[in-house]
Amino acid sequence: MEENAKLDTLQTLELADGVSIRLRVSGPILRGLAYALDLMIRLVIFIAAVVIISYLDFAVGDKVAQGIYLLIWFALDWFYPIVFEVGKHGATPGKLMLGLRVVQVSGAPITLGQAVIRNFMRFIDSMPFFTYGFGLASCVASQRFQRLGDLAAGTLVIYHRMPKAVQMPTPPPLAAVQVPVALSRDELFALAMFRDRASLWSEARRIEIANQATELTGAEGVTGMNRLLGMAHWTHRQTTHRQ
Amino acid sequence: MQLETITAVLRPRTEWEAVDMGFAMIRRDFWTVWLAWLLTMLPMTAVLVWLLWDSYPMLMMMIFWWGKSAGSRIVLYVISRRLFGENPSWRSILLEIPKAWTRRFFYRFLWARFSPWQPVTMPVGELEGLRGKNYQSRVRQLLMRGESTAFTLYSLAELLSVWIAFALLGLAIMLIPEGQLNWREIWVENYDPSTPFTIPLPILQGIALAMMISFSLTDIFLSGAGFGVYLNNRTWLEGWDVELAFRKMNGRLAKGIGFCLVCLFVFGAPTVQAEDQRTASEVIAEVKSHPDFKVHKVVQRVPISNQDEKPKKSHAWVKFLAQYADLLKGILLVLAIGLAVWLIWKFRHLLQRPIALDSTASHATSGQHLTIMGMDTNRASLPDNIPAAAWTFWSQGNHHAALALLYRGAISRIIEQTHAEIRESDTEGDCVRRANDIGAEAHPQFFQNLTEKWIAFAYADQLPDETSIRSMCEQWPYEKSSEKRRRL
Known part of the structure; x- marks a missing residue:
């Protein structure tokens, strides 16, 4: 209960087999940047098309050429995101570059229907006058950073790229210490975090944190910290051995 | 600092996720934060409007922009307290407003005002109260992670201010009924041919107003995002999440050991068994006597009506059908044969299978x-x-x-x-x-x-x-x- 009431940017989902996954929902700024990138890509495509067609001008005539330009821009404007979001990566090139991806609220890849709804709703989101004011307002106001199109289609934009893990070698503990009691998943995770990030902290801070777990280590100060590192090492070895 | 009462999930995040976290914090208390921000800026805005509205609206807008640091301070005041479970009263917020304008005025409004890292570094000065060398080293350490994010965030926020002002003007144009306010007419009426490069005053006033509203929105979100990045960096640097998880585990383990002792006392004591001397059937009977276990029956009876009326009514029908009895018999027969054929055809694979088996069944x-x-x-x-x-x-x-x-x-x-x-x-x-x-x-x-x-x-x-x-x-x-x- 209390845990749920806490503010978080992640969305926890429980899958059918009881495993929880967390979707890292993306906020408006990166999405805006992705849109800007896509706009540039589309403009480049459009200009290239215009240049090519203008060379063929003599064959088709001015009016026809203008019609073709309009058709190309129409297609780029309305179908460019749909085609890419339904595709393998679930993201337009701009989103892909920034490590974003469109998924269903359940975390599954989006369907064609959802992609169509999501992107046709852009027309509303981009109001007033292509400024995306409505989309931005909806994105900031909704719980999961959804613009109106996302709300209508039941989709989310999530961070797809994994953050680079901080790999700083911790000094190997003197001895692996067996964990005396059963620990929950979160607690094991905290233990692993302590091991992985210990080198980011000063010795004093490390001891300070280890002192919070005296029930587990049964000792304070340097002894407790070393024992805690030993336990983290032990659980790490256990889990890697099992695999 | 009370980590236990924190009202957000601490976790080492990527920089942009930290920004999103800041947005989420603002969203939770949007109306409080926005109102507090507007109240903070109200006195200055009143003076500015009185002095400059009719003469230099753009200058008014710029001074407003310069003064919005006070608003940022209030935003920080509210959301930092909300983060640690406090709910700041309006009284305390109102009391904070004069301090937001005066505390370390020269530093905050002149020296540090134009720093692009201001949203992230502001909490160091405001919440930790550091100054001088300590402040410098702290800021340097904090900005080692996500410095570029802070810079990008700041530039984008300023850009977005203009963009949102544009959107607000667009919205106004969309919503004002046609004929009530025509921008071109206003332009033409107020255009002075002797100074061709000046924009007419009413237009400038409109732009300034839209910009000021836009600043009010972007600044609270910018401050929130900066605070989010600050929080995330400290979580990384100081392992707040690990500390919190350990504390929780410690509490659980302490409680768990206590619980086991309690178990021993309760279940080990012979009195518990001695008390229960009734037989099982008695207990069952007692439980089943509860009204929840009562079996309800609903019996429906068809009322027997006068039998004479019905045959009379159906009589004509029966006669009518009797005339075509043979025809009906024929139709039914055809239908039955058709059904049989259809069933055979539909389930023909059942018939084919044994035959197929026979043909291959050298290995029975x-x-x-x-x-x-x-x-x-x-x-x-x-x-x-x-x-x-x-x-x-x-x-x-x-x-x-x-x-x-x-x-x-x-x-x-x-x-x-x-x-x-x-x-x-x-x-x-x-x-x-x-x-x-x-x-x-x-x-x-x-x-x-x-x-x-x-x-x-x-x-x-x-x-x-x-x-x-x-x-x-x-x-x-x-x-x-x-x-x-x-x-x-």
């Missing part, structure tokens, strides 16, 4: 099941020398075909030679179990090994190494026994 035992897990295990569909064929596939690079053939062949041979009752609905695991049940005749060791290789390949795309395939082909136990049997 393999007759029961043709497909297992969607694979055809009929002997006719397999080559005679399975390991040789599989090895050919493997050496041709067709690994999938090789493994599939080995696995399929093994099942087929097991069914054939051991009369194993493998069903169509069986999974790989079931097959292994059945082979184990049968014992040595089914070579369960080999089959299990093969199944593992197959599962790893089929579901996890892990290709087994060549030596193991080779040894499996060479060891193939099923063929030999069947050959032996034939010889015998």
Whole structure:
């Protein structure tokens, strides 16, 4: 209960087999940047098309050429995101570059229907006058950073790229210490975090944190910290051995 | 600082996720924060409007922009307290407003005002109260992570201010009824040909107003995002999340040990058993006497009406039908025959199957099941020398075909030679179990090994190494026994 009431940017989902996954929902700024990138890509495509067609001008005539330009821009404007979001990566090139991806609220890849709804709703989101004011307002106001199109289609934009893990070698503990009691998943995770990030902290801070777990280590100060590192090492070895 | 009362989930995040976290914090208290921000800016805005509205609206806008640091301070005040579980009263917020304008005025409004890292560094000065050298080293340490994010965020926020002002103007134009306010007319009316490069005053006023509203929105979100980044950096640097998790674990362990002691006392004590001397049937009877266990019955009876009326009414119908009785009989017969034919046609595969079995059934035992897990295990569909064929596939690079053939062949041979009752609905695991049940005749060791290789390949795309395939082909136990049997 209390845990749920806490503010978080992640969305926890429980899958059918009881495993929880967390979707890292993306906020408006990166999405805006992705849109800007896509706009540039589309403009480049459009200009290239215009240049090519203008060379063929003599064959088709001015009016026809203008019609073709309009058709190309129409297609780029309305179908460019749909085609890419339904595709393998679930993201337009701009989103892909920034490590974003469109998924269903359940975390599954989006369907064609959802992609169509999501992107046709852009027309509303981009109001007033292509400024995306409505989309931005909806994105900031909704719980999961959804613009109106996302709300209508039941989709989310999530961070797809994994953050680079901080790999700083911790000094190997003197001895692996067996964990005396059963620990929950979160607690094991905290233990692993302590091991992985210990080198980011000063010795004093490390001891300070280890002192919070005296029930587990049964000792304070340097002894407790070393024992805690030993336990983290032990659980790490256990889990890697099992695999 | 009370980490236990924190109202957000601490977790080392990426920089942009930290920004989103800041947004989420603002969203939670949007109306409080916005109102507090507007109240903070109100006195300054009133003076500015009074002095500059009719003369230099753009200057008014710029001074407003410069002063919005006070608003940021209030935003920080509110959301930092909300983060740690406090709910700042309006009284305390109002009392904070004058301080937001005066505290360290020269530093905040002149020296640090134009720093692009201000949203992130502001909490160091405001919340930690650091100054001078301590402040410098702290800021340097904090900005080691996500410095570029802070800079990008700041630039984007300023850009977005203009953009949102533009959107607000657009919204106004969209919503104001046609004919009420025509921008072109205003322009034409107020345009002075002697100074062709100045924009008419009403237009400037409109722009300034839209910009000021836009600043109010972007600044609270910018401050929130900056605070989010600050919080995230401190979580990384100081391991707040780990500390919190350890504290929680400590609490649980302390409580857990206490709980076990309680258990011992309660269940170990003989009094508990002595008290319960009633027999089970008494207890059951007592429980069942509760009204919840009462069985309700609803009986419906059809009221018996006067029988004379009905036949009279249906009489005409019966007569009418009797005239066409033969016709109806014929129609029903045709329908029945049609149904029978249709049923036979629909379920013809049931009739065909035994025939098909007969034609292939030189091995009578393999007759029961043709497909297992969607694979055809009929002997006719397999080559005679399975390991040789599989090895050919493997050496041709067709690994999938090789493994599939080995696995399929093994099942087929097991069914054939051991009369194993493998069903169509069986999974790989079931097959292994059945082979184990049968014992040595089914070579369960080999089959299990093969199944593992197959599962790893089929579901996890892990290709087994060549030596193991080779040894499996060479060891193939099923063929030999069947050959032996034939010889015998």
